[in-house]
Amino acid sequence: MPRPFHSIALEPRRRRPKRTAGLAVLTLAAGLLAAVPAEAAPADQQRQRDFAAAAQEFGVPESVLLGVSFLESRWDFNAGTPSTSAGYGPMHLTDLREAGTGTHHDEGEEDPRGDDARQAKLPATPAPKPPPPGLQTIDEASALIGQDVATLRTNTTQNIRGGAALLAKYQRETGGKDWYDAVARYSGAKDTAGARSFADEVFDTIAKGVSRKTDDGQTVTLAATPVSPAREQVDTSKTECPKKVSCLSVPAPYQELPNNDYGNHDKADRPTSQKVEYIIIHDTEGYWDTAMDLVQDPTYVSWHYTIRSSDGQIAQHVPTKDVAWHAGNWYVNAKSVGIEHEGFAAKGTWYTEAMYRTSAKLVGYLARKYDIPLDRAHILGHDNVPGTIPSTIKGMHWDPGPYWDWAHYFDLMGAPLSGFGRPGSPLVTITPDFATNQPAFTGCETAGKPCPARGSGSVVLRSEPNESAPLLKDIGLRPDGSASTMAVSDIGSRAETGQRYVVAEQRDGWTAIWYLGQKGWFRDQRTTSPAFGLVVTPKPGLATVPVFGRAYPEAEAYPANVPVQQVVPLPYTFSAGQRYSLGNVLGSEYYWATTFDPANHVVVKGKTRYVQIQFGHRIAFVKADDVRILPAF
Template sequence: MNPRRARASASLAVFLVLAIPLGVGPARAVAEPSLSEAFARAGAAYDVPGDVLAALAYSQTHLDGHDGQPSASGGYGIMHLVSNPVARSLERAAELTGEPAATLRKDDSANVLGGAALLRSYGDEVGLSAAARKDPAAWYPAVAAYAQASSAEVARLFADGVYEVLGRGVRAKAASGEAVVIAPRPIRPRRGDYEKVPDLQGDLGTAAADYPSAHWVPASSNSYSVANRPASSAIDRIVIHVAQGYYAGTISWFQNPNRTPNQLVSSHYVVRSSDGDVTQMVREKDIAFHVYTWNSRSVGIEHEGFVSDATWFTDAMYRSSAALTRDIADRYGIPKDRTHIVAHSEVPGNDHTDPGPYWDWNRYMQYVTGGTGPAPGKYWVDTFADAPGHATPGGARTGTLLRGTNYVYCRTWGPIVQSGSSFNHWWLKTDLDSGSPWQNQWVSAYYLSRWGNDQAKDNNGNDIPDCT
């Protein structure tokens, strides 16, 4: 099984960041700290809007601290506190909060506090008054500064992404199991001087890109080799990467020349998770430093996200990346198969694991070869959390369907599943990722991330057919 994995961001209908229990477990003497409470408390401590802080975290890490392991650019925790030769926001957060850097790396509440302290310090630097600090729209320049980007253009790209999260809202599962909700809150940010900065999501540099739908943002010249491919060497492979970082941060990292020699890496393209936006950073004729032994023969495509977190691999990302891969393959006569379109982990001489176990190769290659959806009789749906599977609708628990993009066969009306104001009577027939038997088990449509109460729709917004 397993022809899947990924998830699109959810839209919410609450105006506060809060926690929704996703299941009932054994009673505990001491409750685990709530991440939602951590955002609220840190925001109050440093006079930072809690939802801005949460959106800032989500845009960088999807609220996953990755067990204290750093991103590719050296960012730690759900607030992505950075420690690398170029940026030292982790160390600055330690100074501001008095917390040891080791604690900030691994403890979610401390990490959130560090992020709030940093954001407040940037707010002070741009001159936010006590009154302005109450207005989320006024925090835009401080949010842009938080990115520590290589250019003002990338800083604007980062800040715009944070405010897009605020506008559409998010429902995300934290490591503790709580559902952290950022309610939709459309805000017209006050960009200040950034209003004059070119928008990388606009038409800037498109004419310089090899792929018409891409923006052109060149990588640092010391992170690739100028060449004249395919005249100098044939291009016969396309390599799929996961960046271990977020979109604007990856672009900034590839642009920065002040990295150590082993960090001078690049890729030809970077693809965003939320909407499939594409940025080209190295011309295809030139040799990006992305796979060692196959650099001269390949084109590299980085994807925003982390290999251990399926939530980054959205339908929009798959479709956009597949269209890019198809275009490259057509222009260079590369066969559209898994021999020529490969994972970073499959390239000889590499020790990387990306794109990892949650990358849905079956689905991706179907899009590359021109398919637009799952096999007949199956429908893609996005689940915001691991969903318990049942032998019958509401019956005995049999296993788990992992969060991400999954296929289902049909729906039926059954017992209500409810938490707070969220509920759903629809049940979906699907295949579980764990448990026995795994085939044709039932999952409540409560766990669908895109749609509202008592709906069961596929990712295109169409009603899933009733089971016969």
Template sequence: MGLVVGLIGVGAVPVAASSSGSLERDFADAAAEFHVPVRLLLAVSHESSWWESHNGLRSSSGGHGLFDLGEKGAVSGSSARPLDRAAALVGAAPAVLRRNDRENIRGGAALLALHQRSLTGSSPEDPGRWYGAVARFGGSSYRGGGAAFADAVYRTLREGARSVRPDGQTVRLTADPGVSPARGQRSMPGTAGHGRDAEETDLCRPKCRFLAADPNNFQLADKPANGLVLNTIVINNSETTYDAALADYQNPALEVSVNYEVRSNDGYVTEMVRPQGIPFFTDNYTYNLHAVGIQVEGAAAQGAKWYTPSVYRTVAILVRRLSAKYKVPLDRQHIIGEDQVQADSTSAIADMGWGPGPYWDWQRLMALVSRKHPDRSPRASAEHMIRPGSVVTISPDFSRNLQTLRVCTSASPQSCTLQTQPSNFLFARTGPSHLAPLFPDPGLPAGIAGTDRIEDWGDRLNQGQQYVVAEQRGDWTAIWFCGQRVWFFNPGGKYTRLSGKSSLLIVRPRPGRTSIPVYGTNYPGPGAYPPGGKAPSPQIPLGVYTILKGQAYVATRPATPAQDFSPDPPDTVITGPERYISVQYNHRLAWLKSTDVEVTRR
């Protein structure tokens, strides 16, 4: 049994139970030592890290541990960073707070108590009267940001929460619908509780502003009203700081931008291109035409190793609102990472981006999008359920899916290190054995393809991706992937879920075809382009990829018209008679010409 914290009656003493008791004692002891309500302490930690310490690794906001202590938070009467101030308050070195759960909890409790005393001079037992301290702990600099963090904490108190840590402990905070936050404390100094930015935008309020990208970095358009299909949301990471990313998108020489940039420490958003416009976000213009891009502050490989709850909450809100406005389905076939965007030519495959990377928790994001807890129900038996022709969804439990990747420096001489941590993928192999080589994507260079290098996306099956089963042999499942049969370890169906959707579209080569080409774009043929206007965009197959007779793939959406765009004349959409269907081809999506395939509904 894991940690369970609840209340018995109004004003009762919190009670807890745990088989190991370690985390329970740590929270209870820290709450007693610093006179913080234990339920509140748990809720603040949940909204800082989801009760995960991440083995001391630095978050995308620069914080560490169960309270994400680091760069965030304005410490009253001190210029010290929160981590350093918390360490001083508990009499321990900052390095200890980074890696030791107990000391990190003590530091979080001490810092929260310091905020409360500086604001009110008291330490009340009622968690509702700590609203101002919680807002200040959130550390946001934008108006309304502290209140947004505090509201998330009090929502957790009201609704309860549950999480399974990587060490197996189940942490539960029972719901307390009667908690009443003192929102009047939003006016207290340092809480960032009141106000709105001058150019707040509808889709991401109350946590955003509009700051236009340079006109050279995007195209004005009016999609989808102009006829361009808007059916995808693409998520990526910045590989730089929030401020540096904004500066890049205002630099006309870079010719790059994004619709939304999300700051890590508090989830604050800057909208740089309206969703109706066309940002130069991915390296494939087809996806820029049909998608909205959301970029989060953080590094996929170097530096920060986990993204903050503030980022996930903000992205989930944006995704839900974009979905409601533009009718984008809320599933992993339409909410994708940049690492799923296909190259527009064979020569470009090796240089395609692979953010938000292996440490982006798709399971968590989709749970927030659907307003449900992450689905950790038992898997179906592989022996009785997974058969050739069935469709599986890749579904490892992120927090317990520990994978080891090799991270190498770009400098010469190159040095590499191995890092093991929760990840969003499974490895694909060439045979049903752990000794079989990893699958080498034919578009990636030697030395990268078929390796455990972090940038080798070609041998990874990502959370939420769907594939058609080719064979089941013991603990190993084979799927059709990148024109071949690849295998992944799946004992008892542990890492997959069978898709029961009757609306799934399965795509195969049309009868009589021994193979069909694979495309990275869906541009019209030359005849669709007006004379004297934009030159036709090349619609050329990706030469290293193909689909053979007998193979089958899952369509991510029905066939859509071939389209292109020109800003001259303004907002000109070029639509051809051809239609293309998007499929989950390998780690990335791909386009198939509708006249080349047979589509059946499963």
């Protein structure tokens, strides 16, 4: 049954439909369709006029049309490129035929468990399931408004019309007097909980109002409109999730397998046994149904949560007290929660607002639960997790990729990333403008071919202060000593929004930061913000200090029944005179878990202390005894 939405209860009346035969058009409550007169509106309000015109044409409340579009795309055009779930334009009309699929995970050979003592032996990844019909809405919109699908992908005016026509059709087919069920259906979710969660977020946005400038310079405003939809209480009793979001329980199996093997995660007792220090952000490189199949396969690997693109639906798979196999570094796995996001790091180039919002709520909830700071030293991308030893660096993954909007994500969590340091501080936070910062990456579709021009949080670093200088070298990724490239998957010379670095030099409008033992240069055009914090440098008398990918204990700390895990340095140089941002001070730990029976698991804690630093694109660890910690001034 449709649920009452009292503040926008719109009764149908007879009228002649415009341009679209056979489509029932509904009247609007007074004041909800105040279109801006074309002759009075400036050019940067064309999109606002398009929303108003489409709302009037198809009988959709303008506030509803704006709210749905904001939750899908934030009203952006995204240069005509698809979202990570094949959606195009402000209304996120989906066209899988054009967007296709792709995977970056095939490029690496990462062991997701990341433990020398017991590697996860993965079966071949099965062929992905066909995506659901909800990922081909552009065909239906095309038929409704008489425009071809290519036009709907590339023309924002027609894209908005197509979305409005779909909403009107859904409202008519639900048979209700309100718009709640039509909005829920627009999400594309197959389950009721996910669809209603999306609708709730849309109507919350309508109630609060929002205004912003889009990625192509259009000013759009959704005025706050009092609404009071009848909401059903979300049942999160079987999951660890924030209230008022839809959270499914889709358990990953903890199962004994032949040949003394088991999968697909490890039982633990966090935070009693070990403190949870990190939340790791991933993308699935596949669609929702495929991810659900994989995480329920006991011979595969695991992660704690998945978030769906279309509506922000959350599924929890592993209790957060247990250790999932997701980050490729056992030390990080043992001290983190992993969240996968439906989508692709490069094939599609933007993530939906519905996904960002639900994910931000989940991360905020987990950060409060485990006392995790909301900063980029603790909320990491998979691409920020270091290789464990030299041989594993090259195989580490690089999701969620350079098109994940970290600044917006942290704004949604109420923890903006812009620095608060004094002007001239030697410690800076990377804060480029996401929309206008468009590095010329290659390989999103085809190796070596330019990616579509697209906003990014990544800042490319060069070896000298000029645009033609080579990129930096990452000896871990390229042991032959060759320079990094502009391939979208190559993170060897790239800083990311929210990360903090120490200024090494400034010259002629360029700034250099210490990065992997080198000076990395970028043109400083509002690319950084000054930051407060602490910095790390070698102790006097030490020419260099070793850098590690994990913070394991000294040999003496291991009991007789637990094999000693070697502390092997990474192939980088941290020299005297260089300084790096401090992210955390940590004790040394190793979680020995190689048997199905958790009674045999042991947490080994040593006396060695480590300091986490922002060393390159990835974090790293140095021994506290090797370094000095200083204020950044």
